[in-house]
Amino acid sequence: xxxxTIKEYQQFHLNEDRLQNCxxxxxxxxxxxKSYDGLELSMKEGCEELLKIAEIQGGxxxxxxxxxxxxxxxxxxxxxVAEQLFTPKNAVIAGSGxxxxxxxxxxxxxxxxxxxxxxxxxxxxxxxxxxxxxxxxGSKIFVVPREKVQxxxxxxxxxxxxxxxxxxIILNEAEVPAGYDFQMNVIKNNFHxxxxxxxxxxxxxxxxxxxxxxxxxxxxxxxxxxxxxxxxLSTIKNDLxxxxxxxxxxxxxxxxxxxxxxxxxxxxxxxxxxxxKELGENNIRIFNVIQTLFLAGGLPFIEExxxxxxxxxxxxxxxxxxxxxxxxxx
Numbered sequence: 001x002x003x004x005t006i007k008e009y010q011q012f013h014l015n016e017d018r019l020q021n022c023x024x025x026x027x028x029x030x031x032x033x034k035s036y037d038g039l040e041l042s043m044k045e046g047c048e049e050l051l052k053i054a055e056i057q058g059g060x061x062x063x064x065x066x067x068x069x070x071x072x073x074x075x076x077x078x079x080x081v082a083e084q085l086f087t088p089k090n091a092v093i094a095g096s097g098x099x100x101x102x103x104x105x106x107x108x109x110x111x112x113x114x115x116x117x118x119x120x121x122x123x124x125x126x127x128x129x130x131x132x133x134x135x136x137x138g139s140k141i142f143v144v145p146r147e148k149v150q151x152x153x154x155x156x157x158x159x160x161x162x163x164x165x166x167x168x169i170i171l172n173e174a175e176v177p178a179g180y181d182f183q184m185n186v187i188k189n190n191f192h193x194x195x196x197x198x199x200x201x202x203x204x205x206x207x208x209x210x211x212x213x214x215x216x217x218x219x220x221x222x223x224x225x226x227x228x229x230x231x232x233l234s235t236i237k238n239d240l241x242x243x244x245x246x247x248x249x250x251x252x253x254x255x256x257x258x259x260x261x262x263x264x265x266x267x268x269x270x271x272x273x274x275x276x277k278e279l280g281e282n283n284i285r286i287f288n289v290i291q292t293l294f295l296a297g298g299l300p301f302i303e304e305x306x307x308x309x310x311x312x313x314x315x316x317x318x319x320x321x322x323x324x325x326x327x328x329x330x
Contacts, residue, residue, distance in 0.1 A: 001018075001021060001056055004056070004057040004060070006304075006305065006307060006310060008057075008059075008163060009057075009059065009162065009163065009307075009310035009311075009313075009314075010162060010163075010310070011162065011163055012123075012162055012163065012165060013123035013124070013163055013165040014059070014060065014063060014123070014124070014163050014165065018060060019124050022060075022063075022064060022067075023089050023090050026038065026039050027049070027053060027064045027067075027068060028064065028067040028068050028071055028090075028091070028092040029068070029071060029086075029091070030045075030046045030049055030050070030068040030071075031046055031068055031069070031071060031072040031074075031195055032071050032072075032074050032086050032091075033074065033075070033189070033190040033193055035083070035189075035190060036074060036082060036083055036086040036087045037087050037089070038071075038074070038086070040193060041195075042194070042195065042255075042256075042259060043194075043195050043198060043203070043206060043255040043256070043258060043259040044252045044255040044256050044259070046068070046195070046207070046210075046255075047206055047207065047209075047210035047251055047252060047255050048210075048252065050064065050065050050068070050207055050210040050211050050214065051210045051211070051213050051214040051217070051248065052214065053065075053211075053214065054210075054211040054212075054213070054214025054215045054217070054218065055214040055215075055217040055218050055221070056214075056218065057218060057314075058160065058161050058214075058215040058218055058219075058311065058314025058315070058317075058318065059160075059161040059162060059163035059164045059314065060163070061211045061214045061215060061218075062120065062161045062164045062211055062215070062314075062318065063120065063121050063163070063164045063165065064211075065207050065208065065210075065211040066094070066095070066120040066121055066164070067092040067093065067094070067120075067121045067125075068207070069203070069204060069207045070092070070093035070094070070095045070121075070129055071086060071091065071092060071093055072195070072196070072203065073093065073129065073143070073182060073184075074086040074189075075187050075188070075189060075190055075193065075196035076182040076183060076184065076185070076186055076187065076188055076196075077179065077180075077182055077188055077189065078179055078188050078189070079188070079189045080179075081179045081180065082188070082189050085127060085143065088126065090124070090126060091126050091127070092121060092124065092125055092126055092127070093121075093125060093126075093127045093128065093129050093143060094119040094120060094121040094122045094125035094127075094128050094129075094165075095119060095120070095128065095129035095130065096116035096117060096118060096119050096128075096129070096130050096131075096169070097118070098116055098117060098118070098131070099131040099132070099133060099139055100114045100115060100116055100130075100131075100132065100133075101113055101114015101115065101116065101130070101132040101133065101171065102114060102132055102133055102134065103132040103133070103134050103140055103142070104134060106175065108175070108177060108178060109175060109176050109177040109178040109179075109180065110140075110142065110175070110176050110178070110180070110181065111173045111174065111175055112130075112132050112142060112144065112171045112173070112174050112176065113171055113172055113173050113174070114130075114132055114170075114171055115152065115168060115169070115170050115171075116128075116130045116168065116169050117152075117156070117168040118156050118166050118168070119166065119167055119168065119169055120164050120165065120166045121164065121165055121166075122151075122165050122166065122167040122169065123165035123167070124165065125146060126145070126146050127143045127144065127145060127146065128143065128144045128146065128149050128169055129141060129142070129143050129144075130142060130144065130169075130171075140181045141181065141182055141183070141184065142176060142180055142181050142182075143176075143180050143182070144171065144174055144176055144180070145176070148171070148174040148175070148176065149169045149170070149171060149174070150169065150170040150171070150172065151167065151168075151169065151170070152167060152168030152169055152170050156168075158317060159313050159316065159317055160310075160313035160314040160315070160316055160317030160318070161215075161313075161314050161317045161318065184200045185197075185199060185200055194259050194260075194262065194263040195259060197259075197262040197263045198258055198259060198262045198267075199262065199267065199272065201272060201323075202258050202262075202267070202271075202272055202275060204323055205275065205276060205279060205323045206251070206254065206255050206258065206275075206279075208321055208323040208324050209251055209279045209282075209283060209323075209324060210251060211318065212283055212318045212319065212321075212324045213244060213247060213248055213251065213283075213286070215311075215314050215315055215318045216240075216244060216286055216290065216315055217244060218311050218314070219290070219293075219308070219311040219312055219314070219315050220236055220240055220241070220244070220293075222307050222308050222311045223236065223293065223297060223308055224236060226300070226306070226307060226308055227297055227300060227308065229296065229297065229298070231296040232293060232296045232297050235289070235292055235293050235296050236293070239289045239292065240286070240289045240290070240293065243282075243285060243286055243289060244286065247282040247283075247285075247286060250278065250282065251279065251282075254275050254278065254279070258271070258275065276326055277326065279326075280324070280325060280326025281326070283319065283324050283325060283326070284319075284325060284326070287315070287319050287325075290312075290315055294312065
């Protein structure tokens with residue numbers, strides 16, 4: 001893939017050729033079963049791919065991460081619905097993590113109304129996932145086809161990873177068929193696929209950490225190629241690279257362990273707390289070295305006509321995610 005330009009860092013969606021590359025390589029289908037033309041990777045293999053993709057460019061990596069992560073929901077629909085939704089080559093979900101709006105039952109399914117923000121990948125999504133409320137029956141998670149969604153004029157005014165295409169959506173009594181609602185981690189097809197058995201929080205945390213490490217590697221590579229300052233190179237060689245390498249090894253070991261324990265039914269809340277601590281502390285240690293690199297790198301880090309500036313913005317944005325930094329979701 002050709003290097004990303006500063007213009008691509010600044011725009012609010014990926015170019016069509018970048019998206020086509022994602023479809024051709026099946027990146028949005030890392031965790032979709034082979035029966036729906038997906039790659040059906042293990043958790044470790046998926047993390048390895050997410051890291052490599054984010055190393056190319058942060059916004060690309062984050063877009064694939066959120067799309068591939070949401071397409072993991074494919075395991076929680078009845079076979080016929082899952083095949084319909086996830087078999088197309090360009091199938092990808094853009095999701096909002098917020099509960100809002102209202103749903104009600106109809107004769108053939110559901111009607112949903114409300115507004116949701118920060119749907120990453122909205123520009124190219126075929127489906128949108130969201131959580132809505134009902135006064136009598138509580139909240140439900142749905143997928144809504146793209147043609148039933150109205151665009152909000154609001155886009156997320158984010159400092160980094162702008163081309164991850166995070167926009168708001170509006171539904172005005174949008175009708176969706178029965179079966180387009182789902183429950184997290186309630187598997188309804190391809191029970192053999194062990195990644196479906198991983199609890200959502202742990203699955204997402206592993207994916208986020210993999211992409212974060214890739215975003216950092218992207219910045220590191222640009223610093224090495226474009227700055228060439230002795231202090232920058234020594235900081236990378238002696239501090240950042242060894243920490244990245246050890247964190248990647250640990251991430252892949254954790255991914256294998258979580259997948260095995262989850263399939264066996266032996267993965268506990270204590271295990272979840274431990275990986276949250278391990279991954280979060282590693283990610284913050286890496287970020288602290290990045291701040292040392294920022295001081296060593298000098299003016300290029302703050303000049304908007306330098307690629308290193310935009311790659312640094314991506315790191316600053318990624319580390320704010322609560323599943324990366326270990327802080328509470330606020």
